[in-house]
Amino acid sequence: MVSVSNFVIQSHPAEYHDFVRYLDGIEFRRIVLHAPGLRFKGARQILWECFCGGRQLLRHLDSLGGAETVVAFSHFAFVVKLLARLGLLHYQRLFCFGFFLHDPRWFRIFRWIVRLDRPNDHYAIFSRREVDLYRSQLGIPEERLHFVPLGIGAKFGIRRRQTAESKATTILRAAEATVSTSPYWRPSDPFPPGW
Numbered sequence: 001m002v003s004v005s006n007f008v009i010q011s012h013p014a015e016y017h018d019f020v021r022y023l024d025g026i027e028f029r030r031i032v033l034h035a036p037g038l039r040f041k042g043a044r045q046i047l048w049e050c051f052c053g054g055r056q057l058l059r060h061l062d063s064l065g066g067a068e069t070v071v072a073f074s075h076f077a078f079v080v081k082l083l084a085r086l087g088l089l090h091y092q093r094l095f096c097f098g099f100f101l102h103d104p105r106w107f108r109i110f111r112w113i114v115r116l117d118r119p120n121d122h123y124a125i126f127s128r129r130e131v132d133l134y135r136s137q138l139g140i141p142e143e144r145l146h147f148v149p150l151g152i153g154a155k156f157g158i159r160r161r162q163t164a165e166s167k168a169t170t171i172l173r174a175a176e177a178t179v180s181t182s183p184y185w186r187p188s189d190p191f192p193p194g195w
Contacts, residue, residue, distance in 0.1 A: 005068035011035040011053045011076050016097065023071060031060050035076075046075055054079040058088075067091040074098050081116040093120035099134075100125075107137045114138050124148050 006028040008020050013032050024030055035053035053076055070091045072080045077096035083089040122144045131147050134140045
């Protein structure tokens with residue numbers, strides 16, 4: 001039985017499909033939008049995807065009411081945050097999985113956009129450098145930036161042939177780890193309270 005309090009939102013069906021499949025298994029309800037899903041995107045394509053996906057997400061607001069946890073990917077998480085700030089969507093915590101912004105021309109704009117954040121909005125990022133970059137350039141507090149090392153499987157001696165589900169388990173646990181107390185997740189660590 002799927003819990004109606006945890007959701008994962010995909011802009012298109014192929015977005016992080018392995019990770020989403022794992023979340024399905026731990027009672028996250030999947031909301032799949034059909035925004036244009038281009039692999040390499042410029043500013044116009046990102047804005048168009050957010051606009052199209054945002055319009056489609058409006059149809060799911062009733063089912064998202066009172067969500068405990070919402071996982072959204074990359075820049076689309078800001079559409080979710082905007083809807084929450086407008087009072088159209090309610091959640092207790094949000095994970096922006098795979099946020100990526102390195103072009104300094106966008107920092108000024110995103111400094112304004114991150115003002116949509118609430119204290120329980122978190123970012124799972126894949127580079128230690130991004131923790132310092134987003135903290136200093138965007139003003140995101142370090143305790144909401146969770147570094148997930150992409151080579152985590154090799155670091156902990158996890159078998160080379162993992163299933164998609166076991167990789168996603170490792171990534172999810174690492175995303176939830178508190179970077180300030182332990183920069184790497186240890187395989188013996190349990191899920192944090194609330195999972």
